[in-house]
Amino acid sequence: MSNHTWKEIEKGAIVKEPGSARAYKTGDWRSQLPIYDKEKCVKCGVCYLYCPDAAIKIMPDGYIEVDEYYCKGCGICAKECWTGAFKMVPEGSKNDKQKK
């Protein structure tokens, strides 16, 4: 995200570049991260449908990936997942890395 000084702000804070909201890292708001377990995933896509931030991407093989740049950690994916493929862990804990 840009770090414009006050002198670089356009008069009237006009935004000349379209789609600039894309650069806003809403992932910064997160206090809990959904850790995805591919072993339990049945590729139903319910997490993708329910995610309010479109922070779940369906990969070509049908499995998913959490987009941590935008994921706010609301936990809806973990709540909705049929098979319990998401586990919410506190941000900054030793388990807050996605399984490889």
Added chain:
Amino acid sequence: MAKRIGIEVSLAVSEAVKMAKADVVAAYPITPQTHIVESLAEHIANGELDAEYICVESEHSAMSACLGSSAAGARTYTATAGQGLELMHEVVYVAASMRLPIVMTVANRALSGPLSVWGDHSDVMAIRDTGWIQIFAENGQEAFDLTIWAFRIAEDKRVLFPTIVNLDGFHLTHVVEPIEIPTQEEVDKFLPEFKLPTSLDPRNPVSMGAFTIPQFYTEVKKSQAVDLENTMPVIKETLEELAKVFGRKYNPVETYMADGAETLILTMGSYSQTASLAVKELRSQGKKVGQVRLRLWRPFPFEELKQAVKGVKKLIVLDRAISLGGPGGPVASEIRSALYDLPNAPNIVGFIAGLGGRDILPEQFVEMINHGIELADKGQKGSYEMMGVRE
């Protein structure tokens, strides 16, 4: 050649907007501004002014329509007063933050409650901090001239701030005065065609008035604050140019009989002229009294004020508004703050008078000045006194 005619000040303001060739007028009628917008509606309906008149359902909508129209690059005008200004309050801030050069006449009126349609400065004081350029007219000629000037200053590419011309409700809006109306050529010479540097244009899309996160809000406010302060040289330059074309010179701060004065009375708006009668009277009695008139309210003319009161011992400040539970009058408290660092700053005495349409007669100004001198000599208790109240 310019012609001098007898005309109601409201109609003269409407004439100024017509001669400034406004593209859009979005306004809701409210006393004592009504005659201005009625007359503009007539000019537009009669084909004398090629503009859109947007009949809005409220002042909130009026200013919102002005935002869109100005953002699209149209020369935009509105007028309101008192409660109407209050109803548009939140959008008044947005216009300044979006840096849209809208021109607005405020026919200054008291605020409810109790309900009053008559004049004082409560309405404009409530929008003091919105980021608009704010200037006060003392008479009909100034109301006309400053309305034309308001478009010029607001639209200057170095400025781009919406601008308010204040004129006292009834005491100015509803009186007939001899006013010199310049020719259209003279107005065109002073006021070039409007071109907003960045406007809403489907070929070059931009976002205006975007949501701002904590990372940017402070930077936007800082740039707004500094830019507004930096309009002062352009304000002076354009007032100078106005003088060249119209032959009438206005300054952010002006003085009257101030040479060698020990005491000055500070006034804003139409009562400045009444107060000057009192000053003249007191001078004829040999008292070292003069007047300082604050014409420009925002950006506040700190340096010009300091120059004007240099060497003065007592400064009497008239407020036509009150900050309830606060330091009294908003003008007096700003003057105190502006002069606090001045070595040998004058002793400042605040008076509140002329509320809700109450007249202040020349002899009452004489009394105010004499009483102010007394209070300054013994040190005013409390920060203000209300004049002319039945005890």
